[in-house]
Amino acid sequence: MKFEQVMVGIGVFGMMALPISAIASDSKSITLKQIGRYSAGASTNPDEPRAEIAAFDPQSKRLFSINLNLRQLDVLDLSAPESPVLVQTVPLGGKPNSVAVRRGIVAVALEGAQKTDPGSVKLFDASGAFLNQLTVGALPDMLTFSPNGRWLLIANEGEPNSYNQTDSVDPDGSVSVIDLRGDVTALTQLDVRTAGFAPAIPQENSSSIRIFGPNATLAKDLEPEYITVSKDSKTAWVTLQENNAIGILDIPSATFTKIVGLGFKDHSLAGNTLDASDRDTPGSSNAGIINIRNWPVLGMYQPDSIASYRVKGRTYLVMANEGDARDYTGFTEETRVGSLSLDAAAFAAQGYPDVTTGAAGLRNNDNLGRLTVTNTLGNTDADADFEKLYVFGARSFSIRKADGGLVYDSGDDLEQRTAALVPTTFNSNGAVDTFDTRSDNKGPEPEGLALGKVAGRTYAFIGLERTGGVMVYDISKPEAPQFITYANTTPTDLSPEGLIFIKRKDSPNGKPLLVVSHEVSNTVTVFEIDCVSNEDDGDEEDDESDR
Numbered sequence: 001m002k003f004e005q006v007m008v009g010i011g012v013f014g015m016m017a018l019p020i021s022a023i024a025s026d027s028k029s030i031t032l033k034q035i036g037r038y039s040a041g042a043s044t045n046p047d048e049p050r051a052e053i054a055a056f057d058p059q060s061k062r063l064f065s066i067n068l069n070l071r072q073l074d075v076l077d078l079s080a081p082e083s084p085v086l087v088q089t090v091p092l093g094g095k096p097n098s099v100a101v102r103r104g105i106v107a108v109a110l111e112g113a114q115k116t117d118p119g120s121v122k123l124f125d126a127s128g129a130f131l132n133q134l135t136v137g138a139l140p141d142m143l144t145f146s147p148n149g150r151w152l153l154i155a156n157e158g159e160p161n162s163y164n165q166t167d168s169v170d171p172d173g174s175v176s177v178i179d180l181r182g183d184v185t186a187l188t189q190l191d192v193r194t195a196g197f198a199p200a201i202p203q204e205n206s207s208s209i210r211i212f213g214p215n216a217t218l219a220k221d222l223e224p225e226y227i228t229v230s231k232d233s234k235t236a237w238v239t240l241q242e243n244n245a246i247g248i249l250d251i252p253s254a255t256f257t258k259i260v261g262l263g264f265k266d267h268s269l270a271g272n273t274l275d276a277s278d279r280d281t282p283g284s285s286n287a288g289i290i291n292i293r294n295w296p297v298l299g300m301y302q303p304d305s306i307a308s309y310r311v312k313g314r315t316y317l318v319m320a321n322e323g324d325a326r327d328y329t330g331f332t333e334e335t336r337v338g339s340l341s342l343d344a345a346a347f348a349a350q351g352y353p354d355v356t357t358g359a360a361g362l363r364n365n366d367n368l369g370r371l372t373v374t375n376t377l378g379n380t381d382a383d384a385d386f387e388k389l390y391v392f393g394a395r396s397f398s399i400r401k402a403d404g405g406l407v408y409d410s411g412d413d414l415e416q417r418t419a420a421l422v423p424t425t426f427n428s429n430g431a432v433d434t435f436d437t438r439s440d441n442k443g444p445e446p447e448g449l450a451l452g453k454v455a456g457r458t459y460a461f462i463g464l465e466r467t468g469g470v471m472v473y474d475i476s477k478p479e480a481p482q483f484i485t486y487a488n489t490t491p492t493d494l495s496p497e498g499l500i501f502i503k504r505k506d507s508p509n510g511k512p513l514l515v516v517s518h519e520v521s522n523t524v525t526v527f528e529i530d531c532v533s534n535e536d537d538g539d540e541e542d543d544e545s546d547r
Contacts, residue, residue: 036526038084049519053498055101058506060126066096102145109140116169138171146233152178155224163330193254208261260404265299271411275439288436320446323393338369343385370440430468430490452501463496495520
């Protein structure tokens with residue numbers, strides 16, 4: 001089922017959002033049913049969630065969830081997934097950003113006292129006993145074990161604290177590679193290597209790699225966000241979100257072999273429509289409607305999370321194209337189209353001769369005036385006018401080959417489907433009273449994802465950070481994914497961040513599960529994945545998910 005362009009007005013008495021148990025689907029192959037929920041309580045700081053990222057240990061049947069607000073690791077007993085129970089808290093002594101677990105070893109990434117300081121990784125056993133601590137790069141944002149257990153990889157984002165200030169610090173972005181061959185209690189800094197970004201690293205599709213921080217070198221500007229590892233544990237792919245690129249890492253040598261620009265998405269093409277304004281109700285200056293259409297805009301893919309899987313011996317990469325901007329003291333790249341001067345000839349050539357703020361003009365709020373774009377791209381001749389417009393994120397998920405080449409992009413499917421299925425919370429923050437308020441800036445924001453195999457087929461579970469809920473696609477054929485279902489979790493569970501797929505053989509109740517952490521509602525939800533087929537999951541077959 002493919003939706004056409006949608007333009008809908010939503011009033012006070014419009015259709016209410018689907019309840020949490022409601023599922024809309026194109027296929028009866030699998031369904032998601034929420035069976036359990038845990039609340040970590042209200043955070044004392046809205047910027048410090050109590051539930052954001054979690055990891056599951058099948059041996060102990062424990063779920064380890066980072067609690068940034070309380071600087072601790074919350075340990076939940078998931079042996080009865082219908083009733084997750086907090087059984088332990090582990091003080092961390094710092095700000096946790098990520099957690100991973102493998103064979104009873106729990107790794108937690110902690111940022112330094114200042115985010116520009118070197119961070120650390122703390123290692124625990126499944127009972128919460130401290131095992132070791134190692135220093136890594138600045139702002140360790142995500143970590144993962146390799147499938148063979150030999151390596152622990154950490155994405156050190158290395159964000160600056162500001163630009164062009166007397167106290168500005170911009171640390172290098174990097175990936176730390178920890179060799180876990182020996183006893184983890186005996187690990188030292190000699191077991192930690194750093195993969196940095198030297199100018200000599202080959203670059204592919206370099207025109208779409210964004211190196212734009214004021215006075216920044218390549219090493220300082222590239223900011224690793226998320227990591228996935230190949231089945232043979234030899235290669236890692238690292239998203240460089242702000243830079244619209246990925247890095248390809250040779251793990252044994254801890255060196256990057258290539259940086260690949262991800263290109264740009266043309267929103268003027270059929271199937272790539274978007275809602276570009278939060279104030280496009282005719283005759284109103286503040287209200288929005290669902291108005292999904294083509295515009296002369298280019299999207300930077302800028303993926304956050306990344307996962308990998310294999311089909312017929314080939315590795316494919318799945319990315320959630322959230323988008324992100326730099327906004328610091330001394331430098332901000334976000335601007336609205338209405339505040340820019342547009343080159344009339346350039347846009348006339350694209351079929352838009354009026355670049356004014358008039359009723360038919362591109363810079364009118366009903367059109368593109370409210371759209372948030374970057375001021376670092378688009379002024380191709382260095383005069384006062386912009387010839388092109390670039391938005392943050394692609395409002396989609398993509399599948400790419402191992403070399404970064406694009407195989408599939410979901411186009412406008414996420415916006416079209418949420419417009420049809422949850423129209424009162426379309427492009428919102430998960431509530432009716434914020435309807436359409438995100439259309440001007442990244443829309444539904446696909447951020448977290450997990451892959452899993454059920455009854456011989458591979459599925460992508462994609463969390464929509466703003467609109468809320470989880471989209472599910474069958475990606476068994478990488479070039480032709482099929483929409484399966486959408487589980488709407490709002491307004492109870494808001495802003496899905498981390499997603500975990502638990503395969504049937506590891507599941508406490510013998511059924512595949514999806515665990516979703518929500519950073520705004522501070523909740524963890526457990527979904528049971530039901531399938532009409534009794535076919536085996538095929539976990540050991542070739543077309544399985546990498547890490």
